Amino acid sequence: MSLDAWIAIGVVLTIFPLMALSRLGPDIILLGAVVLLMSLGVIDPQQALGGFSNSGLFTVAFMYVLVASIRETGGIDLIIRYVLGHPVGERGALTRLLLPVASLSGFLNNTPVVATYIPAVMSWSQRLRLSPQRLLMPLSFASILGGTVTLFGTSTNLVVHGLLIDRYPELEMGLFDLAWVGVPVAIAGLVYLIMLGPRLLPAREGVAKAFANPREFTIEMEVEPEGVLVDRTVEEAGLRHLQELFLIEIERAGNVVSVVGPGERLKGGDRLVFAGTSDAAVELQQIRGLRPSRDATSNLEKEFKERRLVEAVVSDQCQFIGQRIRDGHFRTLYGAAVLAICRGGERVTGNLGQVRLQAADVLLLEARPPFIERHRQSKEFLLISELNGSARPVHEKAPLAWGILLGAVLLAALGVVSILNAAMLGAALALLTGCCSVSAAKRGLDTQVLLTIAASFGVGAALESSGAAEVLANGILAMMVGNPLLLLIATYCVVSLLTELVTNNAAAVIIFPVVMSAAESLGVNLMPYVIAIMFAASASFLTPIGYQTNLMVHGPGGYRFSDFLRVGGGLNLLAGVIALSLIPLVWPF
Incomplete structure (x- = not known):
C-alpha cells in the first residue's frame, strides 16, 4: 500500500473519533482534513474542491430555500392547525401527529418540520392531558422515517445520489425509486411507534412542568x-x-x-x-x-413589548458548552438573561451562574423581541420557541408556496427535468413570487451541513485516488468470502453505526468509495449497496446525537439516553431487517 493510502486511512481514522468526541463542528474537522490531505499531496486542489461543484450539494441548497418559503408563509402551521385536532386516546394522538409529519418529511427537510411542530405539540399535549414525552420522540422518528421515502427526503439521499451520478451517470435514480423500500420501512416504523410507543415511552413531566x-x-x-x-x-x-x-x-x-x-x-x-x-x-x-x-x-x-420569554435548546455547536454562564458572559453576547435551565426533564437548581452548559439543555430566557429573529436560524440553538405573544406568519402566500413545492416534485417525478433543475426552478419561483425573501433564504441555508457535505467529498476522493479504498474493499471482501449479501449486510451495519456517532452525510460520503470498490470487485450490481448506504445513514434512532431532530426533542422532552436506546433500538432493528430483505428483491445483485 502506498504512503498516500496510509495517510488517507490515518486521516479518516482520526476524523471519526474527533467528530464523535470533540466540540469542534464536523464542518471544521472535515475542512481541516481536506486542507491536510491537499498539503501532503494526497489530493490535488481540483479533488479537494470537487465537492463544492457536486449536483447533490446544490440540490440540498435549493431545497433549503423551498423549505424556507414554506416556513416563512406559515405553510406548516396551517397543517398543524387543521390536522392535529381532538383525537381520542394516546394512539389516536400519535396517528394524527405521525402520519402528516412522515408525509411532509418526504418532501421537506425534516429539521424545520420538527422545529415547527415542537411548540405546537407541547401546547397540544397539555390540552390532551398527555405528557409531551409521549409525543416528541415519535415526532422525531416519524420525520426520519418519512425522509427515507423519496430522494428529496433527506440531504443524505441527495448527496449519495450526487456521488452516484458523478461516477456512474447511467445509474441516475428517479424521485420515487426509493419508495419501493422506503414506504414499507416507514409504514412498519409508524405502526411500531403507534402500537408499542405507549408501552415504551417514558412519562416524566419534562420542560413544561419545570418552567x-x-x-x-x-x-x-x-x-x-x-x-x-x-x-x-x-x-x-x-x-x-x-x-x-x-x-x-x-x-x-x-x-x-x-x-x-x-x-x-x-x-x-x-x-x-x-x-x-x-x-x-x-x-x-x-x-x-x-x-x-x-x-x-x-x-x-405581566406583558411588556420590550420583553419576551423564550425557550431555547442548546445546540452541540454552541460556543458556551462546557463553560459556566457567568464566566462566558452569556448575557453580554446574546442580549438575553438566563432565568432557568432544564436538563433531563428536571430544572437545574442552585447557582445558575456556576452551571456549565451541555448540549440539549433547555434554557428559559428573558430577551428583547429582536433576539428571536436574530437567533431563530442560529447554529447556537436548535430551537427557539417564544412563550408569550408569539407572532404568527402571514398565511396568504402559503398555498402558493405549497404549489411551488408540489410543482417541483411533479417535474422531477415525471422526469421532465432533473431533480437539481426542479429544485432550482422551485427556489427561483419562491424568491420571485415573494414566498421567501432573499434574507430568509440565506438564513435557511444550513451552511454547516453544506460545508460538511462538500468537505466529505474531498476525504472520499483521497480514499479513492490513493488506492486506500481498493485496499479496504479487498480486506472487506476477504472477510465476506466474496458473498454479495454479506457485503450488503456489512455495509448497512457499518454505516448505521457510524451515523449514530458522527454526521450521517460524512459517514455516507466517506464509506461510499470503499463500498463501490468492493462491489465492483465482485462484479455485481452497485445499486443495492447505494440504497443500503442511503437507508443506513438516515435510519438513526439509537442516540440523541445521531440525528439533529433527535437532539431537538431530547431537551424539551426531558429524555434520557436510555429512552432512545429502549424505543429506538427496536425501530433500528426493524428498519434494518425490512430494508435488507427488500433491497435485493428490488435491485437484484
Missing part, C-alpha cells in the same frame, strides 16, 4: 424611594456581581428595562427582578436600600 411557575426561579425586590441606592448605578449598588443571583430586568413606571447594563441608574420605586436561588433572597434583604416587592403579581406574568 411552569415563574415565581419558582425569580426573586423581586423594590428600590426604596428615599433610600441610599437612588441614582446609583447597578455597579455602584453592588448588584452586578452577586454570588447566586442575576439582575435580569427593571420595571420602571409601567415599562421594563431588559438585559440591564452595569451603568443603568436606579430610581426610587424600581422593581428589580433577579434570577437565582430562593436562599439568595436573604442576601438581597441585607442590602440597604432594597425591600421585598409589595406587588403580589409576578413581574414575569
Whole structure:
C-alpha cells in the first residue's frame, strides 16, 4: 500500500473519533482534513474542491430555500392547525401527529418540520392531558422515517445520489425509486411507534412542568424611594456581581428595562427582578436600600413589548458548552438573561451562574423581541420557541408556496427535468413570487451541513485516488468470502453505526468509495449497496446525537439516553431487517 493510502486511512481514522468526541463542528474537522490531505499531496486542489461543484450539494441548497418559503408563509402551521385536532386516546394522538409529519418529511427537510411542530405539540399535549414525552420522540422518528421515502427526503439521499451520478451517470435514480423500500420501512416504523410507543415511552413531566411557575426561579425586590441606592448605578449598588443571583430586568413606571447594563441608574420605586436561588433572597434583604416587592403579581406574568420569554435548546455547536454562564458572559453576547435551565426533564437548581452548559439543555430566557429573529436560524440553538405573544406568519402566500413545492416534485417525478433543475426552478419561483425573501433564504441555508457535505467529498476522493479504498474493499471482501449479501449486510451495519456517532452525510460520503470498490470487485450490481448506504445513514434512532431532530426533542422532552436506546433500538432493528430483505428483491445483485 502506498504512503498516500496510509495517510488517507490515518486521516479518516482520526476524523471519526474527533467528530464523535470533540466540540469542534464536523464542518471544521472535515475542512481541516481536506486542507491536510491537499498539503501532503494526497489530493490535488481540483479533488479537494470537487465537492463544492457536486449536483447533490446544490440540490440540498435549493431545497433549503423551498423549505424556507414554506416556513416563512406559515405553510406548516396551517397543517398543524387543521390536522392535529381532538383525537381520542394516546394512539389516536400519535396517528394524527405521525402520519402528516412522515408525509411532509418526504418532501421537506425534516429539521424545520420538527422545529415547527415542537411548540405546537407541547401546547397540544397539555390540552390532551398527555405528557409531551409521549409525543416528541415519535415526532422525531416519524420525520426520519418519512425522509427515507423519496430522494428529496433527506440531504443524505441527495448527496449519495450526487456521488452516484458523478461516477456512474447511467445509474441516475428517479424521485420515487426509493419508495419501493422506503414506504414499507416507514409504514412498519409508524405502526411500531403507534402500537408499542405507549408501552415504551417514558412519562416524566419534562420542560413544561419545570418552567411552569415563574415565581419558582425569580426573586423581586423594590428600590426604596428615599433610600441610599437612588441614582446609583447597578455597579455602584453592588448588584452586578452577586454570588447566586442575576439582575435580569427593571420595571420602571409601567415599562421594563431588559438585559440591564452595569451603568443603568436606579430610581426610587424600581422593581428589580433577579434570577437565582430562593436562599439568595436573604442576601438581597441585607442590602440597604432594597425591600421585598409589595406587588403580589409576578413581574414575569405581566406583558411588556420590550420583553419576551423564550425557550431555547442548546445546540452541540454552541460556543458556551462546557463553560459556566457567568464566566462566558452569556448575557453580554446574546442580549438575553438566563432565568432557568432544564436538563433531563428536571430544572437545574442552585447557582445558575456556576452551571456549565451541555448540549440539549433547555434554557428559559428573558430577551428583547429582536433576539428571536436574530437567533431563530442560529447554529447556537436548535430551537427557539417564544412563550408569550408569539407572532404568527402571514398565511396568504402559503398555498402558493405549497404549489411551488408540489410543482417541483411533479417535474422531477415525471422526469421532465432533473431533480437539481426542479429544485432550482422551485427556489427561483419562491424568491420571485415573494414566498421567501432573499434574507430568509440565506438564513435557511444550513451552511454547516453544506460545508460538511462538500468537505466529505474531498476525504472520499483521497480514499479513492490513493488506492486506500481498493485496499479496504479487498480486506472487506476477504472477510465476506466474496458473498454479495454479506457485503450488503456489512455495509448497512457499518454505516448505521457510524451515523449514530458522527454526521450521517460524512459517514455516507466517506464509506461510499470503499463500498463501490468492493462491489465492483465482485462484479455485481452497485445499486443495492447505494440504497443500503442511503437507508443506513438516515435510519438513526439509537442516540440523541445521531440525528439533529433527535437532539431537538431530547431537551424539551426531558429524555434520557436510555429512552432512545429502549424505543429506538427496536425501530433500528426493524428498519434494518425490512430494508435488507427488500433491497435485493428490488435491485437484484
